[in-house]
Amino acid sequence: xxxxxxxxxxxxxxxxxxxxxxxxxxxxxxxxxxxxxxxxxxxxxxxxxxxxxxxxxxxxxxxxxxxxxxxxxxxxxxxxxxxxxxxxxxxxxxxxxxxxxxxxxxxxxxxxxxxxxxxxxxxxxxxxxxxxxxxxxxxxxxxxxxxxxxxxxxxxxxxxxxxxxxxxxxxxxxxxxxxxxxxxxxxxxxxxxxxxxxxxxxxxxxxxxxxxxxxxxxxxxxxxxxxxxxxxxxxxxxxxxxxxxxxxxxxxxxxxxxxxxxxxxxxxxxx
Amino acid sequence: xxxxxxxxxxxxxxxxxxxxxxxxxxxxxxxxxxxxxxxxxxxxxxxxxxxxxxxxxxxxxxxxxxxxxxxxxxxxxxxxxxxxxxxxxxxxxxxxxxxxxxxxxxxxxxxxxxxxxxxxxxxxxxxxxxxxxxxxxxxxxxxxxxxxxxxxxxxxxxxxxxxxxxxxxxxxxxxxxxxxxxxxxxxxxxxxxxxxxxxxxxxxxxxxxxxxxxxxxxxxxxxxxxxxxxxxxxxxxxxxxxxxxxxxxxxxxxxxxxxxxxxxxxxxxxx
Numbered sequence: 001x002x003x004x005x006x007x008x009x010x011x012x013x014x015x016x017x018x019x020x021x022x023x024x025x026x027x028x029x030x031x032x033x034x035x036x037x038x039x040x041x042x043x044x045x046x047x048x049x050x051x052x053x054x055x056x057x058x059x060x061x062x063x064x065x066x067x068x069x070x071x072x073x074x075x076x077x078x079x080x081x082x083x084x085x086x087x088x089x090x091x092x093x094x095x096x097x098x099x100x101x102x103x104x105x106x107x108x109x110x111x112x113x114x115x116x117x118x119x120x121x122x123x124x125x126x127x128x129x130x131x132x133x134x135x136x137x138x139x140x141x142x143x144x145x146x147x148x149x150x151x152x153x154x155x156x157x158x159x160x161x162x163x164x165x166x167x168x169x170x171x172x173x174x175x176x177x178x179x180x181x182x183x184x185x186x187x188x189x190x191x192x193x194x195x196x197x198x199x200x201x202x203x204x205x206x207x208x209x210x211x212x213x214x215x216x217x218x219x220x221x222x223x224x225x226x227x228x229x230x231x232x233x234x235x236x237x238x239x240x241x242x243x244x245x246x247x248x249x250x251x252x253x254x255x256x257x258x259x260x261x262x263x264x265x266x267x268x269x270x271x
Numbered sequence: 272x273x274x275x276x277x278x279x280x281x282x283x284x285x286x287x288x289x290x291x292x293x294x295x296x297x298x299x300x301x302x303x304x305x306x307x308x309x310x311x312x313x314x315x316x317x318x319x320x321x322x323x324x325x326x327x328x329x330x331x332x333x334x335x336x337x338x339x340x341x342x343x344x345x346x347x348x349x350x351x352x353x354x355x356x357x358x359x360x361x362x363x364x365x366x367x368x369x370x371x372x373x374x375x376x377x378x379x380x381x382x383x384x385x386x387x388x389x390x391x392x393x394x395x396x397x398x399x400x401x402x403x404x405x406x407x408x409x410x411x412x413x414x415x416x417x418x419x420x421x422x423x424x425x426x427x428x429x430x431x432x433x434x435x436x437x438x439x440x441x442x443x444x445x446x447x448x449x450x451x452x453x454x455x456x457x458x459x460x461x462x463x464x465x466x467x468x469x470x471x472x473x474x475x476x477x478x479x480x481x482x483x484x485x486x487x488x489x490x491x492x493x494x495x496x497x498x499x500x501x502x503x504x505x506x507x508x509x510x511x512x513x514x515x516x517x518x519x520x521x522x523x524x525x526x527x528x529x530x531x532x533x534x535x536x537x538x539x540x541x542x
Contacts, residue, residue, distance in 0.1 A: 016376075023294030
């Protein structure tokens, strides 16, 4: 589907855009089903948080209306929203009064093999470490070279995702997913206050688990703890939940809590 | 002056460019005088190094010819070259055979007050710290949100540049400059193997200083060492050398080694 820039059809962007020059912006990747953007409130919440922390001025109400209008035309697929600080004059200095630029792109639904969800996936143990920057941690900003380098570490199709650690060796996330582990019935995921992207599906699963009385723990995860987990899964707001079967020498079976949360995620994404 | 994309006049860019999506690319900011790109060999050397480390395929000879052709039309000013990984299909995965995209932009010479070079500048002590990522350290890549956030810390025109430390509190650089200090006649600058941008003027000044028999030291610099320096200056390949007179509570006079290197830089940029 055609893209929109600031609400108008366009397939190109000003060369002066600060998104290009500095990665000065944030983005959201939103599943669209039957013309509806799914988990929209959570996507907008994260976007607003990112814009506030980067001092990007967005109008969330107008943005929400625009997203819904675009999704209606897209029908089924994936909507990518990029918000940048607009055109640069020169240098890093920002104009606090400048309006942001909104870019909407639509793609067909991704064709992931059904086996990823059914039998589970293998993670490639990436050697690229996530650097620690509390000012950017959790945000889905446009500075993603670490993910590009990590994703380039494997070409073997047996690996669906990669495992990323931080500079201190803590387990953080996948390259394009968040990661959960299950131990003694509790759901554990990484603290993302130093690095990582706080995913919308991660937030939703934590919320749903708490509603169901499942213990949740957002904490630092040493690699040994991952190896000792009863279950491991990755998630994002497009594919839902994939059980993780292997990473390096570690092996896991697909467990009941993973299946329960996978069913919840599927219900959200098939809505 | 009009911009070029892949050698052709253009003022817009494909919305699918990975420079926008992920900051997946590198750039150079090159002073142009009398139609000649200055310090071109050093700019190309850094660009090639960045492209090699990010696995971006550039043809340095063709690029050099293109830069020279563009500079000839620009006459006097600043040429910005951006090299991105071109259009994205979807997701972080790269196509190793894909050609890069070359973007050339021309601007008039910057109008910095002469006082910056003559009397020196005051640095704002930025609270934004540079995160440590050895895989990206030294490169002039497009992931520059830390610089954007740091530059947004001050609006008071008494500050010309900002001082940036790393996460461990070491002195690294300015927001758009490298930083040197002088102590007992030796020239000292930060080791940039964990973070920072290895500037072209920094490299040239180190080279020239060594040729003149001046002792140089590329090392970790604690903040106390900066405060105890005899002289401090910042540099880049557009403005040359500016003496630093103050940062926070610290004060320095403009010293002889700063003036000597400033004269050398001026000769390079007035060429």
